[in-house]
Amino acid sequence: MSVLWVDASSGASGDMLLGALVGAGVPVEVMQSAIDAVAPEPIALRVEAVRRGGLAATRVHVDVAESHHHRTWRDVRALLGDADLAVAVFQRLAVAEATVHGTTPDEVHFHEVGALDAIADVVGVCAGFAHLGATSVTVSPVAVGSGTIQAAHGTLPVPPPAVAELLRGVPSYAGDVPMELCTPTGAALLTTLATGWGPQPAMSVEEIGVGAGGRDPDGHANVVRLFVGGGFEAGSARTSTADTTGAGPLLLECNVDDLDPRVWPAVIAALLEAGASDAWLTPILMKKGRPAHTLSALVDGEHATGVRTAIFQQTSTIGLREQPLTKHALEREFASVDVGGQTISVKLARHDGTVVNAQPEYDDVAGAAAVLDRPVADVLAEATALARQFLIGTVL
Structure with missing residues (x-):
């Protein structure tokens, strides 16, 4: 299992994430196999070593035959079958497109987003992240760019409306160049895969993948970086009162x-x-x-x-x-008490080694009440009284 950090400070797109995964050690065959399982037409991934803004990077080309088939969300969902993570990504896209165009998700025509290369991006990236077995995926604030772009509906502002909708509630900013830095596919993938947002978490970095976009503008490294490693805890031992792992709740x-x-x-x-x-x-x-x-x-x-x-x-x-969230959880263990010959488990909670709470398990109480033909409230009261013996300082 891995801790991942995605550096989207230069933007993000599907092909950039594919490149970052390959650069971080995910075999391209893993992603190709997942794509082959759902693609309605032949799609091939081709890996190329490139430079972006002076940085060595990996670019993954998605080679498809020219297709003018505009697929609805219903069409794409049927293609993806039981690929749950990819379905979730495309559902986000469909909902965002429906919101900005004033229609329903099932009636959305994806245009560029629904093309074969986008299906390959989504399925391939989801397969790559699944291969890494991440316990947490933290994503940096996302650079979206500025200016305008030409799209199927004409000239659109940057970030495009679908990207702005997808990144609601997510840290994002314009970035340093007047161009589209984050695509709808990239935004949908990041918001689906992320378990948290912010700077690099505490982790021991083992692999770094640098995924390249198609353009190489002056003064801007058009890349996504993917850090892969293991998490570690702050301090030599885990405390009993706080969850300090890299993958918080x-x-x-x-x-x-x-x-x-x-x-x-x-x-x-x-x-x-x-x-x-x-x-x-x-x-x-x-x-x-x-x-x-x-x-x-x-x-x-x-x-x-x-x-x-x-x-x-x-x-x-x-x-x-x-x-x-930051979660504070007490150490827990189980003991048991006997009520009328029936064993009832008791959950104990410790704070700094001292038992501060002792509660009978209700399912055991109900089961004992049924066997003993006694009211549940009576059995619960007796079990609770017996459980007090586990509290430090309690006099029975």
């Missing part, structure tokens, strides 16, 4: 006002199955007085991608809020 949230409430228990179960350490609902009142719920999930970096995918698959939301 994340809080994922979305507001939903159009889901049948009978579905929520299955949604919560699916998020926990996908790796969330906790998931919960909060009733809220949205604009125009609409009742709704905020769905929240607490997850570590290793499982963030799976939980994001589960939220999009299990609910009707089309966007997520995400923020890193």
